[in-house]
Amino acid sequence: MKDSSNSPKESFSNRQAQDTKFRTQKETVYKSISITPKTTLMIFLDTGILRANVCRYIDELQEEGRVKLLKKTFCKASGYRAGYYISSTNK
Secondary structure (H helix, E strand, O other): OOOHHHOHHHHHHHHHHHHHHHHHHHHHHHHHHHHOOEOHHHHHHHHOOOHHHHHHHHHHHHHOOOEEEEEEEEOOOOOOEEEEEEEOOOO
16 A cells, blocks of 8 residues: 655645745844844744754855844843844845
C-alpha cells in the first residue's frame, strides 16, 4: 500500500507554505528594525521569531543592503554588549 502523505504534490505544497512563512518572518524582522534600532534579542522579544532565524534574516538583509549595523553597545534587554541593527533607509 502506498502512503499518499508523501506525494510530490503534497510535498511541494508543504514546502511552498514553509517558504511563505519564512518570507513573512523576514519581512517582520525588517519592519521591526525599520521602526527603531534593535538587537537580535530585542527583535525576538518583539516578534516572537526564534533568535536563530532572526540572525539569519539579519545576515540576508545585510547582504541585500537593506539593513546595517548601527553600533555595538549594551543591549537594553540583556545587559550584554550587542549590535544594534537598523534599516539602511534610516539615518
